[in-house]
Each structure stands twice: as C-alpha cells, then as structure tokens.
Amino acid sequence: MMRVGFVAFALCLAGPAAAHEDHCAAVMASVAEAGFGGSVTVTCEGGHAVIRSDTYPDHEKMTGIVATNEQVPVPADYGAPILLEPVLGQSPLTRDAALGVAVNGVPIYDYTGGGEMSQADLAHHQAQHDTLLTQQLDVCGGHAGRGDDYHYHVTPTCMIAAMENREENPIIGWAFDGFPIYGDRNPDGSAIGAGDLDVCNGQVDEVFGYRYHTSAEAPYIVQCLMGEVADFDRLPRVRPLEAADGGGAAPGEPPRGGVEDLVFTEDALGNRSMDYTYQGEGYFIRYAPAAQEGCFDYTTRTVTNGGAVQVGTYCR
Structure with a gap:
C-alpha cells in the first residue's frame, strides 16, 4: 500500500497534472491506511475526490448527550467532494453545514450549533453556541443533526482511536x-505552538500548502475554510427524512434544562433506539428498516410532542 507520506512528497515535485493525480492518491491512501476502505469509497472525477459513505460510523453514538435535539442518527448516502487542486483564498468561508469530512465518511461541522459565523464571530469564541460546552455532543464528539445525520463538531476521538494508523x-x-x-499535533508528531493556528484552526503546510488541525481548546476543529471553493453554495447537505405519505418530519426541540441517562442502542438487524429521561419520565425514539428501501418505521415518545406515542414511516 502506498503511504500518505510518499504521496505527499510527490506532490512537492509534480507538475499540475501529476499533482492532481497525486492529490487523489493522497485522499485514497488516507482512507485506506486508516482502515476504513471497507465502508468508505473514494473516486476522483471532475476535479474532485469524492468520499462516499453512509455517514453512520461503527463507533458508539449519542451516549452522554444532555442537551438533545431529539433527533437520531440514520444512515444517509453522502458524497463529499474534495478539491484536487486546492488554492488558498483571500477570506474565510463559513456555512451552516459541513465544512469537510472525516476519513470514516462522517461530515465535519464547525463547533457551533447554528453554523455560518460572521467574520466578527470567527475572531471570538461563541460560548453560547458551543456544542461541546452546551452538552449537545456525545462522548465521541458528534451528534445527529436536523437531517438525522451523524456528524462531528469537535475532535472525533472515537474515530481516531479506531484508526489503524493512529x-x-x-x-x-x-x-x-x-x-x-490533522489531529492535535503536527504531522511529524511535534506539538503545535501557541498562536500557530489561524482563525480557521489551520496553518501553512510544506507539502499541501495548508492544513487544518483539531485542538483541545475552542474552536476544537475546522472553523471555516481558507481555500477557494467555486461551488461553495452547492456543497452537499443531508436532507431531513420525509414521511412516506408526504411531508417532512417536524424538527425536534431541545427539552428545557436537558435530559438524563441518554443511551443509543442498536442491533445487527438495524433496530435502533434512543432512550432518555426528562423530569422523571421516560422518552424514546425507535426505528427499524421498513419494507420499502430507504425507509424506516418509527415509534416515538418525545418531549417535543408532549409525550404522545407516535408511529410513522419516514424515508431518505
């Protein structure tokens, strides 16, 4: 297997066409060497390396969340387009959706729940919107969003622990x-110095031109994009589930004050359940694959719906 380091070295020496191919090889190698080649595919076409997955990681999910939005993770077909000829831009780009993707195919957001920060917001920590401080994230650094898609807002600790090349x-x-x-350290293993990372949590890289990092302190992960993205407004989003008989599922509302003992369980047949307690009462969101492909049969009792038990079929 070709190591990422050798691919990266080639990027320094190659011309434009070869660099395009080597960048593709670097993306492919990063997925394969981490051990996620069985669940994540990478294809290079149209100037992008498309990392495709179901956004549903093998590691633990949702455990430890207090400020739940009463959404659960559901597999979703997701293709993340990574530019093969990156160019640094003149100003940071932000959006209220993913800014990138982890090597296990899970989308990466900034640290806030709302996303799309202004230039002034980028310069100052938005503690009131910090998903980590407000206990919206699980023990692995992620949660399910409005699209019922699992994604990361801070360092993906459980994914990193599972990487074969960690x-x-x-x-x-x-x-x-x-x-x-990259993670909390430089590629050579050295510590990142105070002030080395810019407003987007990145720094100059001698191989790729630039690189991002995670960090123990805010903003924890990629906060904005420093590169140019011509089709920025058309980057992928995971759409919310829709009712099989038409219409969309109403978004969950965070229960005031948070919940207790939230646990997400699943079995080999695809039966999944998120159970939790609120003000002494039990609530749950449960679903299983429906007869129709891409659809799921739900049974829920949520705070959002006043504790009423509801059933329905929802589809991707």
Whole structure:
C-alpha cells in the first residue's frame, strides 16, 4: 500500500497534472491506511475526490448527550467532494453545514450549533453556541443533526482511536477546499505552538500548502475554510427524512434544562433506539428498516410532542 507520506512528497515535485493525480492518491491512501476502505469509497472525477459513505460510523453514538435535539442518527448516502487542486483564498468561508469530512465518511461541522459565523464571530469564541460546552455532543464528539445525520463538531476521538494508523499523526479528514485535516499535533508528531493556528484552526503546510488541525481548546476543529471553493453554495447537505405519505418530519426541540441517562442502542438487524429521561419520565425514539428501501418505521415518545406515542414511516 502506498503511504500518505510518499504521496505527499510527490506532490512537492509534480507538475499540475501529476499533482492532481497525486492529490487523489493522497485522499485514497488516507482512507485506506486508516482502515476504513471497507465502508468508505473514494473516486476522483471532475476535479474532485469524492468520499462516499453512509455517514453512520461503527463507533458508539449519542451516549452522554444532555442537551438533545431529539433527533437520531440514520444512515444517509453522502458524497463529499474534495478539491484536487486546492488554492488558498483571500477570506474565510463559513456555512451552516459541513465544512469537510472525516476519513470514516462522517461530515465535519464547525463547533457551533447554528453554523455560518460572521467574520466578527470567527475572531471570538461563541460560548453560547458551543456544542461541546452546551452538552449537545456525545462522548465521541458528534451528534445527529436536523437531517438525522451523524456528524462531528469537535475532535472525533472515537474515530481516531479506531484508526489503524493512529500512532502516525495521520490525516483524519479533508476539508471541502481540498486541504487535509490533522489531529492535535503536527504531522511529524511535534506539538503545535501557541498562536500557530489561524482563525480557521489551520496553518501553512510544506507539502499541501495548508492544513487544518483539531485542538483541545475552542474552536476544537475546522472553523471555516481558507481555500477557494467555486461551488461553495452547492456543497452537499443531508436532507431531513420525509414521511412516506408526504411531508417532512417536524424538527425536534431541545427539552428545557436537558435530559438524563441518554443511551443509543442498536442491533445487527438495524433496530435502533434512543432512550432518555426528562423530569422523571421516560422518552424514546425507535426505528427499524421498513419494507420499502430507504425507509424506516418509527415509534416515538418525545418531549417535543408532549409525550404522545407516535408511529410513522419516514424515508431518505
């Protein structure tokens, strides 16, 4: 298997066409060397390396969330386009959706729940919107969003722990502008100095031109994109589930004050259940694959719906 380091070295020496191919090889190698090649595919076409997955990681999900939005993770077909010829831009780009994707195919958002921060917001920590501080995230650094898609808002600790090459300070993801994302340390294993990271949580890279990092302190992960993205407004989003008989599922509303003992369980047949307690009463969101492909049969009792038990079939 070709190592990412050798691919990266080639990027320094190659011309434009070869660099395009080597960037594709670097993206492919980052997924394969992490051990996610069985669940994530990478194809290079139209100037992008498309990382495709179902956004549903093998690691633990949802455990430890207090400020739940009463949404659950549901597999979703997701193709993340990574530019093969990244170019640094003049100003940071932000959006209220994913800014990149981890090597296990899970989307990466900024640390806020609302997203799309202004230039002034980027310069100052938005504590009231911090998904980590407000206890919206599970023990792995992610949660399910409005699209019922699982995604990360801070360092994806459980994914990193499962990576086969985790001891090598590897690439843990890619931003949509084409630049790689690393963990809390430099690729050579050295510590990142105070002030080394810019407003987007990145710094200059001698191989790729630029790279992003995770960090123990806010903003924890990619906060914005420093590269140019011509089709920025058309980057992918995971749409909410829709009722099989038409219409969309109403978004969950965070129960005031948070919930207790939230646990997400699943079995090999695809039966999944999120159970939790609110003000002494039990609530749940449960679903299983329906007869129609891409659809799921739900039974729920949520705070959002006043504790009424509801059933329905919802589809991707």
